[in-house]
Amino acid sequence: MSSATLPPARDLSRRRADTLDRLSGGFHMWLATGSDGHGAHLIPVAYVWNGSALTTATFRRSRTVSNLRARPAARLAIGDTADVVLIDAYPVLLDVPTIDVASAEAFAKVSTDPRNAPDTFVYIRLVPKRILAWNSLAEFSGRTLMLDGSWLDTPVD
Amino acid sequence: MSSATLPPARDLSRRRADTLDRLSGGFHMWLATGSDGHGAHLIPVAYVWNGSALTTATFRRSRTVSNLRARPAARLAIGDTADVVLIDAYPVLLDVPTIDVASAEAFAKVSTDPRNAPDTFVYIRLVPKRILAWNSLAEFSGRTLMLDGSWLDTPVD
Numbered sequence: 244m245s246s247a248t249l250p251p252a253r254d255l256s257r258r259r260a261d262t263l264d265r266l267s268g269g270f271h272m273w274l275a276t277g278s279d280g281h282g283a284h285l286i287p288v289a290y291v292w293n294g295s296a297l298t299t300a301t302f303r304r305s306r307t308v309s310n311l312r313a314r315p316a317a318r319l320a321i322g323d324t325a326d327v328v329l330i331d332a333y334p335v336l337l338d339v340p341t342i343d344v345a346s347a348e349a350f351a352k353v354s355t356d357p358r359n360a361p362d363t364f365v366y367i368r369l370v371p372k373r374i375l376a377w378n379s380l381a382e383f384s385g386r387t388l389m390l391d392g393s394w395l396d397t398p399v400d
Numbered sequence: 401m402s403s404a405t406l407p408p409a410r411d412l413s414r415r416r417a418d419t420l421d422r423l424s425g426g427f428h429m430w431l432a433t434g435s436d437g438h439g440a441h442l443i444p445v446a447y448v449w450n451g452s453a454l455t456t457a458t459f460r461r462s463r464t465v466s467n468l469r470a471r472p473a474a475r476l477a478i479g480d481t482a483d484v485v486l487i488d489a490y491p492v493l494l495d496v497p498t499i500d501v502a503s504a505e506a507f508a509k510v511s512t513d514p515r516n517a518p519d520t521f522v523y524i525r526l527v528p529k530r531i532l533a534w535n536s537l538a539e540f541s542g543r544t545l546m547l548d549g550s551w552l553d554t555p556v557d
Contacts (some may be wrong), residue, residue: 260441271432271481271482272481273430273442273481275432275434275440275442275443275475276439276443277432277434277439277440278439279436280436282434282435282467282471283433283434283439283440283441283442283474283475284432284475285442285475286430286486287477310439316441318440318441319442319499322429324428324429324430325481327443329442329443332493355537378527380512391548
C-alpha cells in the first residue's frame with residue numbers, strides 16, 4: 244500500500260470523539276484474558292458503556308473469569324479490524340446482586356439478563372487504562388489516546 | 401431474548417461450509433496470544449487461508465511474537481461478534497526467506513509485504529486445532545466444528 248492511497252490521519256481530539264462514539268454506540272466487543280499456565284483466551288461479549296467504564300457479564304465458571312481472578316488485566320477490541328479500538332482495562336468482578344441498577348438495566352437490553360441467573364453469571368466492570376485507535380497505517384502514529392487512565396492532550400507515539 | 405426470536409441453528413455441515421467460506425473470503429482477524437507473566441495480548445492482523453492453515457505476519461520484535469515463542473498457542477477470531485468463528489491454533493514462526501511463494505504472494509495482496517523488510521517481520525503459520533462457530537444463542541449447542549485438528553462429522557456439544 245503506498246502512502247498516497249491512505250486517507251489523512253485524524254488528530255487526537257477527533258480520534259477521542261470517534262472512540263467515545265464507538266464505545267457508546269456499540270454493544271459487542273472481543274475480550275481477551277490470560278493467566279500463567281493458560282495462555283490467552285478470547286471471547287465475544289455484549290457490553291454497555293457508562294462514560295467511564297464498560298460493563299459486561301459472563302459465566303462465573305468460565306476460563307475468562309478464572310483468568311481475571313488470577314491476573315486482573317483484560318485487553319478489549321471494539322469495532323472491526325479496519326477501524327480499531329483497543330483497550331487495556333482493569334477488571335472488577337461484581338456478583339450479580341451488587342451491580343448498580345442503571346448498569347443492569349442497560350445491559351439487559353443488549354444481552355441475556357444475568358439477574359435471571361445470579362448464581363450462573365458474574366458482571367465484569369472494565370476500567371480503561373490505555374486506549375489505542377487507528378483506521379489505517381497512516382494512523383499508526385498517534386494511536387495512543389489514553390495512558391494510565393487519562394485521556395491524552397498531546398500525542399505520545 | 402426469547403427463543404422464539406432466534407433464527408434456526410445451522411447444522412454441522414452447513415456451519416463448516418460457512419466457516420470455510422469465511423476463512424477463504426476474509427483477510428482480517430483478531431489474534432490473541434499470552435505467556436506466563438504477561439497475560440493476554442490482542443492485535444488485528446491480515447491473513448490468508450490456503451485450505452488448511454492461516455498465514456499472517458507481524459513485527460519480529462513484538463509482544464505477539466515473544467508470546468508465541470514462550471507459549472506456542474494462539475486464539476483467533478474471524479468475522480464479527482454476531483457471527484463468530486473462533487480458532488485455537490498451533491503457531492509456526494517462519495523467517496521471511498523461508499516462506500513458500502504462494503503464501504507470500506497471496507499475503508502481499510492483503511497487507512504490507514514482509515519480503516520488503518525481512519529483518520523486521522516474521523511470518524506466522526497458524527494451524528487450526530479447534531474451531532468453534534455460532535451466530536446466535538440457538539447455535540451455542542453444536543458450536544464445535546473441529547477438535548484435535550479434525551473436522552467433526554457429529555456434534556460434540
